Amino acid sequence: MTVRQGLMTFSKALGLFAILISCTQQNWSPSAKTSISSTQDAIPKASDRPTETGAGVPGYLVNCSILADRAAVDVYVACGLVDAESQPVPASGNDAWSRYSLTPPAAAPQSLQVKKMPSDQPQSFDVLFELSGAERSILVDVALDARYSYQDPAGAVINSKPLTSSQGTAVVAPIPPSGQECKEGVLQDGICFFLTARSCDNACDQLGSKPHAAVVDRFGMGSTSNAEACRAMYQQLKGVSSVRFGTITTMFGLGCHQAPTGAVLFDQGTTHLGTYPALGGNRLCGCQ
Numbered sequence: 088m089t090v091r092q093g094l095m096t097f098s099k100a101l102g103l104f105a106i107l108i109s110c111t112q113q114n115w116s117p118s119a120k121t122s123i124s125s126t127q128d129a130i131p132k133a134s135d136r137p138t139e140t141g142a143g144v145p146g147y148l149v150n151c152s153i154l155a156d157r158a159a160v161d162v163y164v165a166c167g168l169v170d171a172e173s174q175p176v177p178a179s180g181n182d183a184w185s186r187y188s189l190t191p192p193a194a195a196p197q198s199l200q201v202k203k204m205p206s207d208q209p210q211s212f213d214v215l216f217e218l219s220g221a222e223r224s225i226l227v228d229v230a231l232d233a234r235y236s237y238q239d240p241a242g243a244v245i246n247s248k249p250l251t252s253s254q255g256t257a258v259v260a261p262i263p264p265s266g267q268e269c270k271e272g273v274l275q276d277g278i279c280f281f282l283t284a285r286s287c288d289n290a291c292d293q294l295g296s297k298p299h300a301a302v303v304d305r306f307g308m309g310s311t312s313n314a315e316a317c318r319a320m321y322q323q324l325k326g327v328s329s330v331r332f333g334t335i336t337t338m339f340g341l342g343c344h345q346a347p348t349g350a351v352l353f354d355q356g357t358t359h360l361g362t363y364p365a366l367g368g369n370r371l372c373g374c375q
Contacts, residue, residue, distance in 0.1 A: 199229060203216055282369040284366070286361050313353070318351060334353045338368045342358035
């Protein structure tokens with residue numbers, strides 16, 4: 088090999104080496120790193136993802152209930168977060184109760200007083216509101232028409248489901264005699280079954296009556312056949328062929344009722360006619 092041929096071979100080798108170096112540099116170029124960064128940026132930030140508590144995540148509601156087993160004069164309302172299946176969702180932090188608020192309706196009396204405190208039933212609720220300063224019947228109306236909300240640490244607000252007039256007002260028409268028309272309800276074996284946002288005791292008391300035993304015998308106390316009767320009655324009352332239905336067991340004993348999420352639920356626990364459904368929901372009642 089001549090010196091000229093050797094130089095040409097060496098020049099070709101240098102050219103090939105330069106090409107390899109160029110390819111390697113392109114594979115690790117800033118544009119390649121930017122592509123990786125863009126992929127990472129597409130991942131939702133922690134504040135945008137569902138949290139362990141669920142607070143601030145769409146689909147959650149502030150679930151409130153009037154507690155019937157408290158003082159006979161004041162009205163107590165307990166609130167907490169629930170998911171789309173009406174299951175309790177613990178709010179984060181020991182001070183979660185302080186982030187709830189109650190907004191009274193415009194018609195609330197000026198003498199109304201509202202006190203807020205941590206709930207003594209943390210497995211179900213975060214906060215307890217005590218309403219006082221008026222007659223109990225007026226306080227119940229205020230509790231039913233109030234708006235409840237929760238603000239999570241990130242600033243997102245979760246509200247309660249507002250009541251409609253049909254949900255928030257107990258039946259006020261006279262109780263129909265057997266065999267006559269049952270307005271606002273379904274007449275079955277001479278009993279007018281209807282939906283109310285109040286307790287059955289309170290709703291029937293407004294009508295000058297008491298709850299009918301059939302409310303428990305046919306639609307309560309945990310019987311499987313009663314659960315199916317509950318589903319069928321809600322379908323008839325709502326005028327639909329099917330409803331979102333489920334069974335739960337709680338200490339409230341609501342029997343056949345509808346949650347604020349829209350689900351019709353059968354409480355398999357002992358049915359209590361004096362308990363109120365969650366605000367924004369209703370329960371099945373019938374009077375004597």
